[in-house]
Each structure stands twice: as C-alpha cells, then as structure tokens.
Amino acid sequence: MLNDKIEHYKKTKTELKNTPAHYKKEFEWLKEVDSLALANVQQNLRAAYNKFFKQGAGFPKFKKKGIKDSYTTNNQKGTVAITDSTVKLPKIGHIKARLPSKINGLIKSATISRTPSGKYYVSLLVETIATTLPKTHSNIGIDLGLTDFIVLSDGSKVANPKFLSKLQDKLAREQKILAKRRAVAKANQRKLSDSRNYQKQKLKVAKVYERITNCRKDFLHKLSFTLIKNHDVIAVEDLNVKGMVKNRKLSKAISDSSWSTFAAMLNYKAEWYGKEVVKVDRWYPSSKTCSGCGHLLTKAELPLQVRSWNCPSCQQKHDRDINASINILNEGLRLATLKTVGTTGLA
Numbered sequence: 045m046l047n048d049k050i051e052h053y054k055k056t057k058t059e060l061k062n063t064p065a066h067y068k069k070e071f072e073w074l075k076e077v078d079s080l081a082l083a084n085v086q087q088n089l090r091a092a093y094n095k096f097f098k099q100g101a102g103f104p105k106f107k108k109k110g111i112k113d114s115y116t117t118n119n120q121k122g123t124v125a126i127t128d129s130t131v132k133l134p135k136i137g138h139i140k141a142r143l144p145s146k147i148n149g150l151i152k153s154a155t156i157s158r159t160p161s162g163k164y165y166v167s168l169l170v171e172t173i174a175t176t177l178p179k180t181h182s183n184i185g186i187d188l189g190l191t192d193f194i195v196l197s198d199g200s201k202v203a204n205p206k207f208l209s210k211l212q213d214k215l216a217r218e219q220k221i222l223a224k225r226r227a228v229a230k231a232n233q234r235k236l237s238d239s240r241n242y243q244k245q246k247l248k249v250a251k252v253y254e255r256i257t258n259c260r261k262d263f264l265h266k267l268s269f270t271l272i273k274n275h276d277v278i279a280v281e282d283l284n285v286k287g288m289v290k291n292r293k294l295s296k297a298i299s300d301s302s303w304s305t306f307a308a309m310l311n312y313k314a315e316w317y318g319k320e321v322v323k324v325d326r327w328y329p330s331s332k333t334c335s336g337c338g339h340l341l342t343k344a345e346l347p348l349q350v351r352s353w354n355c356p357s358c359q360q361k362h363d364r365d366i367n368a369s370i371n372i373l374n375e376g377l378r379l380a381t382l383k384t385v386g387t388t389g390l391a
C-alpha cells in the first residue's frame with residue numbers, strides 16, 4: 045500500500061486512497077489474516093500520510109521485518125477476551141498467557157508483539173474508571189541526580205538500582221562475545237545468517253537487553269507511583285532532552301536512567317490519580333540559589349564538581365542536589381499557586 049501511494053504521489057502529487065480490500069485478490073493470504081489488523085495498518089499508514097501532507101513530517105517509511113513485529117486488533121463484542129490463563133484473539137482463538145492480577149474495565153484493543161528474543165506479548169488497551177488517590181498534603185521537588193537517579197526535596201536520594209548496573213556489565217560482556225563471533229564469521233567468509241554461533245549469541249544479547257528494559261521499567265513504575273501516592277504536588281525540572289544531549293553532565297545521566305520515560309510516567313499517573321505535576325523552567329537556577337535565603341551564586345562559584353557548599357550570605361550548608369530539589373519544589377509551588385489563581389480569575 046505504501047509503495048502504491050509513493051508511485052501515485054510521484055506521478056500526481058496527490059494521495060492515493062487505497063484499502064486492504066484492493067489487495068485481497070492478488071494476495072490470497074491476506075484473507076487468512078484478522079481483517080481488523082489490516083484495517084489498523086491502513087489507519088496507521090493514513091495517519092503517517094496525513095502527518096506528511098498536513099504537518100510537514102517526514103515521508104512514511106517501510107517497516108523492516110524483525111525489528112518491531114506487531115499488530116493491533118480491536119475487540120468487537122468479545123472477540124478479544126481473557127480468562128485466568130488464556131487470551132482470546134480474533135482468527136486465532138484462545139492462547140495460553142500469563143496475565144497480571146485482575147484487569148478491570150472494557151478491553152478496547154489488543155496489540156500483539158514479538159521481541160527480538162522471540163517472546164510474544166499482548167498489550168491490552170482497557171477503558172476503565174480511574175479512582176483518584178487521597179490527598180496527602182505533602183509536596184515534593186525532584187532533581188535529576190548526577191550519581192543518584194533522583195534527589196528529593198525531603199533530603200532523600202534514590203540511587204539507580206544495583207541489579208541494573210550488574211545486568212549492564214553482563215550485557216557488555218555478551219556484546220563483546222557477539223562482536224568476536226561476527227569477526228570469526230567474517231574471517232571465514234560466512235554470512236551472519238548462516239553462522240549458528242553468531243545467531244545463538246545474538247539471541248543471548250537480546251535476552252539480556254530485554255531483561256534490562258523490563259527491570260528498568262519496573263523500577264520506574266514503582267518509583268513514580270510511590271511519589272504520586274505520597275504527594276499532591278510534584279515539581280520537576282522541565283528537561284528538554286534534545287537540548288541536554290549537548291550538556292555533558294546530563295547526557296550520561298539521561299541515557300542511563302531514562303529520565304524522560306520517568307517524567308512521562310509521573311505526568312500520566314498524576315492525571316489518573318488526581319495529583320499535579322508542575323514543570324519548572326530548566327533555566328531556573330535551582331542549583332545556584334540558596335534555598336534558605338535566596339542568595340544567588342555565580343557559575344564560577346559553583347563548578348560542577350562541587351557537591352556541597354556553604355551559603356556566603358546565611359552560612360547554611362547545602363548538599364548541591366538536595367538544595368536544588370528544594371528550590372524546584374518552591375518554584376513549582378509558586379507556579380502551581382499562580383495557575384490556581386489564574387484559572388479562578390478567568391472563571
């Protein structure tokens with residue numbers, strides 16, 4: 045469909061409106077496939093096309109097999125359902141599955157995907173009523189740590205989990221072996237697809253990689269939920285990840301600890317559970333301001349390696365990151381009040 049769209053566009057500079065039905069005669073096997081899966085592909089393609097035409101996004105690309113194989117189907121009156129140990133999918137029927145504790149709500153759609161290590165997952169989109177969490181009358185500021193994952197305005201620091209760095213070491217070792225096997229195959233003038241040792245190792249690497257991704261996600265989910273549960277206003281720095289890659293201090297911290305995933309989790313969970321995430325401008329001098337008296341240090345007075353300092357004005361001793369998170373909290377609360385006043389004023 046994409047290819048026909050491309051050819052049509054080259055000739056006419058307009059969009060070809062083709063549907064999967066047009067192809068079923070030529071490609072018999074399309075009839076074996078769940079028709080909603082095809083309809084969803086068509087929708088995705090149209091969305092990508094609209095983005096290209098109307099919003100000036102890049103031209104839609106072909107999807108490569110084996111990188112991120114998945115399809116989405118919709119629930120039509122029970123065509124997608126779950127039991128204690130199976131998931132039911134259109135055209136396939138019940139498949140054994142390990143499911144989490146009870147799923148409450150109406151299943152809208154299911155996305156079935158296969159990871160590079162060969163595992164299959166089903167992700168269910170469920171419509172449900174979110175119950176807000178009780179107010180705690182506690183607020184918190186979060187600073188992105190340099191050595192820790194995050195530093196909080198209540199003085200606590202959350203380190204990156206140890207098992208993650210252990211797994212990362214393991215990944216590095218397995219990747220080294222993979223590189224060696226690639227070199228051996230090349231020296232023997234063998235295709236990588238024919239080299240069994242290489243393929244075996246590739247699978248091993250994929251498994252370790254997946255384990256890291258899953259562990260990290262688990263860590264981020266638990267941490268973001270705890271923060272949302274225990275606090276009403278959560279103030280964070282509005283970090284522009286693209287801009288930050290230029291910043292040597294932060295680029296490593298970000299790539300290592302998936303800060304942007306974490307920030308996204310905080311945002312949607314706050315919305316679900318009736319809490320508030322306030323973003324503080326990233327140019328706000330949270331590190332250089334004394335949280336006690338407001339004295340502002342110059343850049344030269346607070347180089348990166350200085351982890352703690354004494355305020356020249358009020359003599360208070362500061363841990364660099366904790367002081368920053370307190371400032372983020374105060375600025376966040378100021379912005380939150382402004383917002384409340386602003387909306388009341390309008391009403």
Ligand SMILES: [Zn+2]
Nearest residue numbers: 334337355358
């Ligand atoms: Zn001070």
